[in-house]
Amino acid sequence: xxxxxxxxxxMVAERVAQFRDQVRRRLSNELTEDEFRVLRLQNxxxxxxxxxxxxxxxxxxxxxxxxxxxxxxxxxxxDRDYGHFTTRQNVQxxxxxxxxxxxxxxxxATVEMHATQTSGNCIRNITCDEFAGVAKDEIVDPxxxxxxxxxxxxxxxxxxxxxxxxxxxMTGAMTDRAAIAVHDVGLQVVKNARGEVGxxxxxxxxxxxxxxxxxxxxxxxxxxxxxxxxxxIVRVYNEHGRRDNMYKAxxxxxxxxxxxxxxxxxxxxxxxxxxxxPCTLTVEELERVxxxxxxxxxxxxxxxxxxxxxxxxxxxxNWLQRNVKPHKVSGYASVVLSLKxxxxxxxxxxxxxxxxxAELAERFSFGELRITHEQNLVLADVRQxxxxxxxxxxxxxxxxxxxxGLLTDIISCPGGDFCSLANARSIPLARAIAACFDNFDFxxxxxxxxxxxxxxxxxxxxxxxxxxGILGVDKDGEEWYQVSIGGAQGNTSSIGKIIGKSFKxxxxxxxxxxxxxxxxxxxxxxxxxxxxxRRLGYEPFKAYxxxxxxEDDAELAGPIYDLLKQGTPYELPYYSPRF
Numbered sequence: 001x002x003x004x005x006x007x008x009x010x011m012v013a014e015r016v017a018q019f020r021d022q023v024r025r026r027l028s029n030e031l032t033e034d035e036f037r038v039l040r041l042q043n044x045x046x047x048x049x050x051x052x053x054x055x056x057x058x059x060x061x062x063x064x065x066x067x068x069x070x071x072x073x074x075x076x077x078x079d080r081d082y083g084h085f086t087t088r089q090n091v092q093x094x095x096x097x098x099x100x101x102x103x104x105x106x107x108x109a110t111v112e113m114h115a116t117q118t119s120g121n122c123i124r125n126i127t128c129d130e131f132a133g134v135a136k137d138e139i140v141d142p143x144x145x146x147x148x149x150x151x152x153x154x155x156x157x158x159x160x161x162x163x164x165x166x167x168x169x170m171t172g173a174m175t176d177r178a179a180i181a182v183h184d185v186g187l188q189v190v191k192n193a194r195g196e197v198g199x200x201x202x203x204x205x206x207x208x209x210x211x212x213x214x215x216x217x218x219x220x221x222x223x224x225x226x227x228x229x230x231x232x233i234v235r236v237y238n239e240h241g242r243r244d245n246m247y248k249a250x251x252x253x254x255x256x257x258x259x260x261x262x263x264x265x266x267x268x269x270x271x272x273x274x275x276x277x278p279c280t281l282t283v284e285e286l287e288r289v290x291x292x293x294x295x296x297x298x299x300x301x302x303x304x305x306x307x308x309x310x311x312x313x314x315x316x317x318n319w320l321q322r323n324v325k326p327h328k329v330s331g332y333a334s335v336v337l338s339l340k341x342x343x344x345x346x347x348x349x350x351x352x353x354x355x356x357x358a359e360l361a362e363r364f365s366f367g368e369l370r371i372t373h374e375q376n377l378v379l380a381d382v383r384q385x386x387x388x389x390x391x392x393x394x395x396x397x398x399x400x401x402x403x404x405g406l407l408t409d410i411i412s413c414p415g416g417d418f419c420s421l422a423n424a425r426s427i428p429l430a431r432a433i434a435a436c437f438d439n440f441d442f443x444x445x446x447x448x449x450x451x452x453x454x455x456x457x458x459x460x461x462x463x464x465x466x467x468x469g470i471l472g473v474d475k476d477g478e479e480w481y482q483v484s485i486g487g488a489q490g491n492t493s494s495i496g497k498i499i500g501k502s503f504k505x506x507x508x509x510x511x512x513x514x515x516x517x518x519x520x521x522x523x524x525x526x527x528x529x530x531x532x533x534r535r536l537g538y539e540p541f542k543a544y545x546x547x548x549x550x551e552d553d554a555e556l557a558g559p560i561y562d563l564l565k566q567g568t569p570y571e572l573p574y575y576s577p578r579f
């Protein structure tokens with residue numbers, strides 16, 4: 001993975017010193033909160049309901065074991081013994097005290113990490129396919145390009161104060177696992193007819209209150225000119241994006257208002273002056289960065305039938321089916337460590353689990369981990385011969401739930417229990433759903449199904465692209481939830497459609513059950529939920545959900561809320577719901 005050079009170390013150290021002085025001035029009231037706000041946001045520090053939240057950048061989701069152990073250290077020393085992995089492949093800590101923030105940044109710097117540009121109207125953390133470098137369907141490893149993009153965008157003086165936040169995502173594979181269609185700019189590594197490497201570029205995607213699937217602006221940009229072309233895109237947006245209305249400030253609004261043809265014309269008009277300028281990439285620069293991403297020392301191994309070695313072990317077989325992914329090197333596999341055990345908040349990991357993940361990475365995967373935008377962890381390079389031992393170790397640490405890609409692999413934001421922007425709570429609802437649908441035989445029979453829960457329209461949990469999406473809304477000061485179906489990420493991305501009026505907390509599991517009943521009754525053999533929705537349309541699902549009133553199930557909602565208050569069994573020591 002990429003290692004800091006002298007410039008990186010100096011840059012991060014100077015940022016820590018600057019922020020330490022800024023915090024000192026805020027605590028002594030030399031700075032007002034309004035003056036301090038922009039400074040703390042530049043360093044990833046948000047004010048939420050209970051405390052400050054610190055968001056730490058994990059470029060393209062790649063971590064070393066030492067960095068994961070640093071997260072465990074921060075969780076124990078500065079937080080409440082846990083952290084939250086996000087859909088941007090970052091990690092957040094929700095209980096930070098302002099005087100501690102500079103010390104945390106200083107600790108992060110010792111393992112070559114920071115929180116710069118994880119907030120504010122700037123280019124945010126670059127996300128990437130979590131299986132980059134090991135996927136069987138990969139055309140080119142995108143990580144060197146993602147790192148070059150990160151270096152270009154960090155502290156870019158022209159783009160420090162954009163009209164609104166700006167997000168890039170990148171994939172180098174034939175299958176999009178990075179949700180590139182719903183980012184401000186999505187990049188897919190491709191090869192042309194001559195075998196030359198370049199990028200297919202999508203622009204104007206995004207979720208939030210105006211969900212949009214990105215539009216192709218260029219089918220092939222040669223890799224040498226990728227940075228200059230992207231710079232022109234951001235420059236046109238920076239010049240013409242709206243600053244008078246934050247709800248209409250994203251690039252998707254600009255592209256929609258002037259049209260993709262006019263936007264493309266302006267980008268190309270700008271690009272012709274910079275295409276061969278100083279930001280043109282050279283072979284030497286690409287090789288310099290690519291040298292940081294060399295393959296580990298794989299052994300020469302043959303593929304093996306791992307399941308056959310453990311006959312009759314259904315639990316292990318289920319885990320192999322859901323959590324183990326193919327690897328481009330014979331005899332190896334990639335493994336997803338689930339952070340979605342029923343009863344846990346989706347994406348949360350305790351300090352003990354973080355240390356365990358670091359240990360597993362060192363034992364089984366050359367000391368590296370990845371964070372997925374589905375809020376799980378990946379060990380990318382595991383010998384197939386070690387899978388059973390790894391499964392046993394992961395099971396002991398509550399990270400082997402065999403539900404990857406299934407209904408209870410829920411993506412959820414922190415919601416109203418933490419976030420001041422949220423209209424409703426996400427975590428208790430995710431727990432309630434997981435508790436109601438915790439039969440693994442049932443989950444495997446239902447098959448692939450993405451369920452995403454966002455506490456507000458900002459869509460941090462990507463509910464628009466969930467096969468079933470749930471959005472928390474405010475109705476006269478009460479929490480309600482809208483339900484949509486038909487959303488999807490990947491090569492056939494789509495935005496879900498709201499099926500009708502909203503529901504109360506206790507109604508949601510029954511609504512999901514009714515949606516699944518239509519699917520089970522109408523599906524073809526091996527047809528996924530999303531494919532059945534696309535074939536039938538929304539009406540059969542909507543009709544069945546609203547055919548009879550959905551009761552607000554006091555037997556569900558009441559006891560679950562009571563258990564959360566009492567602290568068992570859904571309550572965890574760090575969780576503090578707002579009542």
